[in-house]
Amino acid sequence: MSYTECLLEQFLLLMKEKKLQHLFLIFVLTMIFLLLSIILLINYNVVKYFKKLNSSATIIITWNSEYNEEITSKLESLKEKYKIPQIKIYSPKHALSILLKGEELTSINLSKIYQVLPYTAVISCRENKKRLIQIKQLLKKQPGIKKIIVDSSKIEIINSIRSNYNYFLIIILLMLLLASGALSFSYSYILKLSKAKELYILKSVGASNSFIIIPFILKGLLSGILASAFGLLLTKLLILYLNKLFNTPPIWIKIEMIPISYCLIITIGIVLISCMGSLLAVNPLFKKGV
Amino acid sequence: MVRPSPIIEVNNLYHYFGKKKILENINLSIPHGAFVFLTGRTGSGKSTFLKILHAELTPTAGLVKVENFIISPKNKPKIHLFRRCVQMIYQNFELLDDYSVQENIEIPLRCMGISKKKRQKRIDVLLKVLELVAVKDSPTISLSGGEKQRVAIARAISTSPKILLADEPTGNLDKRMAKRIMKILSHFNKHGTTIIVATHSIELKNLVQNPIHFNINDSTIQEIK
Numbered sequence: 001m002s003y004t005e006c007l008l009e010q011f012l013l014l015m016k017e018k019k020l021q022h023l024f025l026i027f028v029l030t031m032i033f034l035l036l037s038i039i040l041l042i043n044y045n046v047v048k049y050f051k052k053l054n055s056s057a058t059i060i061i062t063w064n065s066e067y068n069e070e071i072t073s074k075l076e077s078l079k080e081k082y083k084i085p086q087i088k089i090y091s092p093k094h095a096l097s098i099l100l101k102g103e104e105l106t107s108i109n110l111s112k113i114y115q116v117l118p119y120t121a122v123i124s125c126r127e128n129k130k131r132l133i134q135i136k137q138l139l140k141k142q143p144g145i146k147k148i149i150v151d152s153s154k155i156e157i158i159n160s161i162r163s164n165y166n167y168f169l170i171i172i173l174l175m176l177l178l179a180s181g182a183l184s185f186s187y188s189y190i191l192k193l194s195k196a197k198e199l200y201i202l203k204s205v206g207a208s209n210s211f212i213i214i215p216f217i218l219k220g221l222l223s224g225i226l227a228s229a230f231g232l233l234l235t236k237l238l239i240l241y242l243n244k245l246f247n248t249p250p251i252w253i254k255i256e257m258i259p260i261s262y263c264l265i266i267t268i269g270i271v272l273i274s275c276m277g278s279l280l281a282v283n284p285l286f287k288k289g290v
Numbered sequence: 291m292v293r294p295s296p297i298i299e300v301n302n303l304y305h306y307f308g309k310k311k312i313l314e315n316i317n318l319s320i321p322h323g324a325f326v327f328l329t330g331r332t333g334s335g336k337s338t339f340l341k342i343l344h345a346e347l348t349p350t351a352g353l354v355k356v357e358n359f360i361i362s363p364k365n366k367p368k369i370h371l372f373r374r375c376v377q378m379i380y381q382n383f384e385l386l387d388d389y390s391v392q393e394n395i396e397i398p399l400r401c402m403g404i405s406k407k408k409r410q411k412r413i414d415v416l417l418k419v420l421e422l423v424a425v426k427d428s429p430t431i432s433l434s435g436g437e438k439q440r441v442a443i444a445r446a447i448s449t450s451p452k453i454l455l456a457d458e459p460t461g462n463l464d465k466r467m468a469k470r471i472m473k474i475l476s477h478f479n480k481h482g483t484t485i486i487v488a489t490h491s492i493e494l495k496n497l498v499q500n501p502i503h504f505n506i507n508d509s510t511i512q513e514i515k
Binding site for chain 1: 344346369370371372373374377378384385386397398400401402403404405406408445446449
């Protein structure tokens with residue numbers, strides 16, 4: 001018990017030194033925590049969106065006007081059966097207006113043209129790609145349907161961006177963690193240099209390695225924990241601010257807080273790296289055997 | 291007169307700094323409770339020998355047995371346990387200038403994990419014995435050479451070591467203060483601490499009763515009777 005008390009005293013003596021540098025270290029570690037949580041925050045919200053997008057698809061079908069009644073009623077029954085939120089049906093008139101880009105037709109017999117031009121339906125199913133494939137199989141058997149196109153090209157592009165984005169994200173996360181480790185290392189190294197004489201005396205009068213090293217590790221631990229607490233608080237405040245900014249009409253984007261597991265991972269990462277930095281800085285003291 | 295059992299035994303000790311020979315085939319034994327003078331010219335290897343006895347340096351060859359600890363090129367004792375048994379007083383005192391006299395004496399006691407109450411008791415006794423009560427709260431930077439040396443002795447003796455090594459303890463002091471320091475060391479020697487003093491001034495041995503005198507010359511050691 002008294003040894004722990006002595007260790008604590010030694011730790012407090014260590015903390016007395018270089019207070020400004022220590023505050024700076026906590027500030028930078030907090031900023032790194034904030035950066036890490038912002039990156040994970042963006043990733044978490046974007047991934048959620050991608051997941052929705054990835055499970056969505058669109059089918060475009062076309063048919064001639066002679067089958068219109070039959071197919072329209074079929075689509076209506078499918079809409080009800082599979083709870084498809086929306087099926088957009090475009091008539092030949094609509095198709096023609098797209099072709100003519102808004103120009104009016106006066107001398108052409110429009111009814112004949114409408115008979116030739118097909119009807120089009122766009123069926124979109126968000127978050128339920130499997131259902132859409134079932135619908136496609138059903139529609140294939142339906143007489144009168146000329147073409148069925150499954151459009152997922154946009155999703156494939158977004159997915160490829162997402163996989164590259166993940167590598168980029170991992171690199172940034174590692175770089176930030178390395179930066180915090182390097183920072184903790186340099187602070188402890190400066191502290192060690194400024195206390196070189198004291199550490200030498202401590203060793204020469206019989207201090208054990210643990211007695212010298214534990215206060216340094218505690219310092220790293222404390223910096224990491226304080227930085228994580230401040231970082232978490234700042235992240236929470238940032239989300240509140242962003243939601244006030246974007247979760248209003250007409251944007252309505254709700255930014256959700258990263259899960260607790262993510263926060264824990266960053267906290268453990270920052271604390272561990274901070275401790276490791278301190279440990280690496282004082283480690284050479286024990287190789288010399290002074 | 292039969293000498294008590296040895297507390298330090300040195301067998302076939304060699305030490306080199308690179309190719310430079312410092313100590314060669316040193317063999318000696320120091321009994322419990324002895325007051326030993328180690329003399330020799332400047333650069334003869336006295337400090338190196340003390341550093342080996344303090345496990346600050348590992349010998350190139352040979353074996354040193356201090357109490358139950360063995361120092362050899364292949365074996366290093368558990369430094370913190372060893373240093374609690376063998377303390378060192380340095381010529382330049384090695385005190386922490388910003389710390390007060392009390393705080394400097396407290397350092398080894400804190401390293402041993404002694405409670406604050408017990409520490410204070412021990413410090414109070416040492417301050418009285420070494421006549422440092424008046425300056426106990428002063429930072430050591432403001433002290434005279436003699437006072438600094440007494441603080442260094444108090445720090446070294448605070449853990450009640452079995453062996454006290456002193457490297458030129460009077461090197462920076464005048465004759466009157468040197469005499470006082472030797473008197474203090476004699477006092478602790480009478481209480482059972484084995485003391486080894488490395489010095490180049492032979493006249494110091496006249497201040498102590500029954501000293502053992504070793505002289506280092508040309509890298510070898512000789513006992514002078």
